[in-house]
Amino acid sequence: MGAVPGHILAALDRANRGVVVLAVDGLSLRVATDVWTSAHVAALTSTFPSTSATAWMTAVTGATVPEHLVVGAVYRSPAADAIVNVITGDPLRAGPSDALRALPTVFQAAAARARALVVGRELETLGGPWVTALLRGAERGPKPDPRALDAEADDPAELAEAVARDVEDALAAHRGDEPLLLWVYVNLDLHLHRHGYDDRAVDAVRSLGRHARAWAARGWTVLAHSDHGHVRCEPDPALHDAWARVDTPELCALPGGGAGRVRWLYPREGRRAEAAERLRDGLGGHAMVVDAEDLPGLGLMDLTPDVRERVGGVVAIATSPRFPLPVPGLAYEHGALTEDEMMVPLATWG
Template sequence: MQIPDDFILPRYGHSALSDLLPSIGAHLGVPGCDRDVLGLPSAESYVVLLVDGLGDQLLRQSLQHTEYFSEVYGDAVRLTSGVPSTTATSLTCLGTGLVPGQHGTAGYSFRAPGCSHAMNALTWEGGPDDLLGFQPKATMFERLAAAGVTVTSVGLERFAGSGLTTTALRGPRFVGVDELDHPARIEASVAASREGSRNVVYVYERTLDHTGHGKGVASQEWLDALTSIDGFAAQLREALDDQVCLLVTGDHGMIDVSAERHVLVEDSPALLQGVDVFAGEGRLRQLWTSEPGAVQRRWEAELGERALVVSRVQAVEAGWFGPMDASLRDRFGDVLVAMRDDWAVMTRALPRELGLVGQHGSLTPAEMQVPLLVDHPASW
């Protein structure tokens, strides 16, 4: 399979989001974390600020509108997300230190294990009740805690105990805060960074992603959100002790998709012929079918140069999901449709998705690459 020049593959084991916490673990003495592949500063305390929707290309082209990010961007490491380049998959990569083929959170929506319907990994609609059965492998937070590291998560109160939090990010003490109350978030983060002799604090920020989906990344509203987050990060850094290493990263980038660039499956009936489950993101649809070869050929003929249409076997062989756990393979589509340029495959059956301006999920650099900003005054 030839990968288009406008796509990039994830760099699992070298510079992917799944490598971040294992690299921290290498400095904190976590068994099995033998090497820091990212070259992080050595510290006893790390604060990881995850900005949902912070793509590297988006940040780089907007640095003139930031103060703090522009100061630290010069030393940034460029990471790749997993595939799909979407929140549920990326947060699970971050939290578990595993690649998608090993943790099994196969996208925003995908076929629920042992079922004939799709589940939503963010809301957990249609998902199994047995959360530990769904993702039984130890998270990096659990491994850190088992090694005597104090771990804390600072996030929205309503995320405590959610399906995604439990499967992807379980292990830390959870501190619920109002996302608009920056002083409270900073106070909680600083307090957590002073607990124990070694600690890791995870802070989640979702405003940028929410604004990008609703208004687009080319909007003034998106730029205002970035400026606000830049100010929050600067205040957080100022409040943290110098020996604390602050790491700011994202889970995916984003591109704007106009309605004119929607491929509506209802307008091309051949696209759904033979498809049993239609799921995934507008930028990377996943199809489950008993006739994958025929479905792949129909989608290739219909979409042409607008997409790369591959079988699951081809995607696995190309390294999209990393090494694949055989028990998880059916969570990934029999056929995958990765959109190129600014196209998206949409359906009138999901009207809320039709209103999305900013989208992500495919393998373009704008979606796949995220920055890792490293700020550790004690190492200067």
Template sequence: MPGTDTLLNALQWDRDVDPLVWQPHPTAFERLARAGVDVAVVNKRDFAASGLTRAAHRGGRYVGADTTAERVGATLEATMAAGGVVPSLTYLYEGDLDKTGHLHGVASSEWLQALAQVDEEAEQLREALPPATRLLVIADHGMVDSTGEGRLDLDEVPEAAALRDGLVLLGGEARFRQLWCRDGALDDVVATWRSVLGERAEVLTREDAAARGWFGEVAPSIGPRMGDVVVACRDDLVLLSSRDFAVETRLVGFHGSLTADEMLVPVLVG
């Protein structure tokens, strides 16, 4: 967070950070609601008042649902509530598939079983929804498994020790690290990371990444939230830290970089 030496975890949030101040722009749901669309968000009960929900999903009525049966029922009820009098949009988030992919990888039998569950859920919805209602199924990202030589722990592998030089903070995700540098250390940090990682990652300054359009239009107030340097991994490389992000060292599936496997996802319309 600008002006501090701490990171904001968007999933867990920080109680001192107001989501409406951190993300003040109208969400897609808010814009739709203002246009007269009846909007509902179906997600787990625990997420109802979370910082991420308030930042990204505000604008529709929130419906808590934890099990498959609850999610299907809540989505149908929310869709029917408008009664066809006004346009409606019901957004249903299914997070179990992503969690399973992180824990076991997308090549695992566990992930395939979770995918089959999502497929069954979508089939139940399509069969129960009115013919005039469209069902769109899409993912927010893909995933890459990393189980072997692609795993580089900055705190365990000797060749990676130099990557700590000149850093104040290590942030981002294992597939897309963001680096905050000490004053005057930027050029040395970029040179070291490029030397150590070579073709396994794209290492750019914040300004160069923004100029390439990696973040879309960047408002002046948003730039300082980003690392001074960003590192986009290629192939199955993941940049782990057993010291700072121990949980990530236990994962198999990752996402966050710019590869086709992570960025290109299909949309199914039924």
């Protein structure tokens, strides 16, 4: 994932008119390879956790987790000693957060050679520190109509066509002599959480590929990549109860954090081993429960002092569809280490 900025900048150097980047949230390598047969599709490896907050930040900065500090979606802010949702900003929406480190983005790197424009769509509805850092240095497109976004989330075909209209509008409005880097967010993720890669989702991906091929025929270089894939989930109330019995104020100093199929606890001083053992017993074979200090040895995350301040001391990584999710009721989720979660596409047309 960290190689994405280099791919974008290299494409921009070679491009005739400019580069269009479709940032497709939630698309697995397997589906993209099957559908985008007119493109060159390379394989990328997502971040750990394989979740949007972490992966998109790496994709626009090229930085690792210890560098940008987005260890997941929900984690401890050291200054506030509180749990923050880094995407929404809650509960720190009103002020700055130390939850992450804002680093130079691909948009800033492109500034010397192109106009960098972002059509953020759903991203423009967010108020947290994450989106500000993610789109740093880019010209921001028009604010979306939230009602239209809601309707498109339930209709992947309309989503694909709305994205295409946004691209066409941006290309038509670009009259400058300088090349254009146009980055467009495609929120297929909401549909995938509910329905997975059903026929409607696959048809939408196919439609995006047809539009990409047409833009390439008009002289634009088109890239499309994702942040993570999805896997099927199976609700298990007993496992949710097992998590809740450990994630308590008596045992943990803060509520648990993480993202999807990777979650962690913040045990009180001297109770880390107890929390890990109780969670391991409760989740059985449905999770790999490890002490956070074991993450580097597993090749998953370097524990710099800044990372240690944010990630919980006991980490559970899903090994089964029955893993207890922080947002119950989702049919598909991501965050863990399976191939469909971790392997994502980088497609090129033109």
